[in-house]
Amino acid sequence: MSEPASERRPSMARSTPLGHGFNLPLIVGGLGVTIFVVASLAAPVLAPFRPDKIDVLSRLQGISAAHLLGTDEYGRDTLSRLLYGGRLSLIVAVIAVGIGLLGGGLVGMVAGYRPGRRDALLMRSMDILFSFPAILLAIVMMAALGTSVTNAMIAIGIIFIPGFARYARSLTRSVMVEQYIAYARSTGVPFLRILSREVLPNIAPGMVVQATVAVGYAITLAATLSFLGLGAQPPTPSWGNMIAAGRGFMARAPLMVVAPALAILIAVLSTNLLGEGLQLRADERQSRGRV
Numbered sequence: 001m002s003e004p005a006s007e008r009r010p011s012m013a014r015s016t017p018l019g020h021g022f023n024l025p026l027i028v029g030g031l032g033v034t035i036f037v038v039a040s041l042a043a044p045v046l047a048p049f050r051p052d053k054i055d056v057l058s059r060l061q062g063i064s065a066a067h068l069l070g071t072d073e074y075g076r077d078t079l080s081r082l083l084y085g086g087r088l089s090l091i092v093a094v095i096a097v098g099i100g101l102l103g104g105g106l107v108g109m110v111a112g113y114r115p116g117r118r119d120a121l122l123m124r125s126m127d128i129l130f131s132f133p134a135i136l137l138a139i140v141m142m143a144a145l146g147t148s149v150t151n152a153m154i155a156i157g158i159i160f161i162p163g164f165a166r167y168a169r170s171l172t173r174s175v176m177v178e179q180y181i182a183y184a185r186s187t188g189v190p191f192l193r194i195l196s197r198e199v200l201p202n203i204a205p206g207m208v209v210q211a212t213v214a215v216g217y218a219i220t221l222a223a224t225l226s227f228l229g230l231g232a233q234p235p236t237p238s239w240g241n242m243i244a245a246g247r248g249f250m251a252r253a254p255l256m257v258v259a260p261a262l263a264i265l266i267a268v269l270s271t272n273l274l275g276e277g278l279q280l281r282a283d284e285r286q287s288r289g290r291v
Contacts, residue, residue: 100160
């Protein structure tokens with residue numbers, strides 16, 4: 001004899017623990033991203049000194065009451081430069097990911113709407129871009145566009161377009177098999193209206209998760225370009241050029257390198273955990289729908 005329904009419910013609850021507990025990656029990642037965003041946006045308020053203030057008498061100092069993270073080779077406060085560098089990293093990452101998300105999402109939806117020559121042409125073009133190593137492609141584009149923060153954002157955004165396009169295409173293909181899409185196409189609903197009203201709302205959650213993870217990668221790429229001298233130029237503070245400037249002073253002032261390196265690590269780890277937490281939450285909701 002089959003067991004009563006009341007006795008089957010506990011086993012179902014145990015099979016989906018996230019729904020009855022807490023999503024640790026979402027909590028930790030959300031907390032880390034919140035701290036990163038608040039500290040970056042409030043840099044003018046939180047920074048104890050101007051990031052470009054030079055004090056030769058205080059150069060290469062360690063931790064002190066006046067300089068919580070020490071000073072660099074020009075006596076500039078490391079904490080102040082770290083906060084302003086985080087502000088720049090946040091702006092570059094968000095704009096670059098926005099470029100990749102909009103460009104890649106549009107290409108992916110158009111390619112996934114209907115298989116054929118258009119799909120093959122668009123995706124082969126994306127494959128060509130995707131075949132180049134990201135940092136090499138960024139260096140080539142920066143060499144062609146010129147060295148500036150704006151060009152760094154454009155270069156990083158172009159790098160993200162193929163990845164977003166491939167993911168958007170796969171999501172669009174899964175939506176195109178639904179009955180309401182077939183009904184809309186059979187009744188003559190225009191192509192762009194189907195994409196904007198039917199496809200986009202259904203693929204948006206997945207694209208947001210990918211964008212969250214991409215922000216961490218964009219921060220790393222921005223820091224790498226600055227480290228190589230292709231991003232923000234001194235005296236503008238950025239995490240990459242702070243590490244580059246501090247390499248020669250590791251013995252006397254290790255915080256010049258350690259502080260921005262830890263900031264990059266924490267920012268990237270937080271965005272990845274937030275993306276993982278959002279994906280777990282989406283999977284949980286989907287499994288609840290199946291149940």
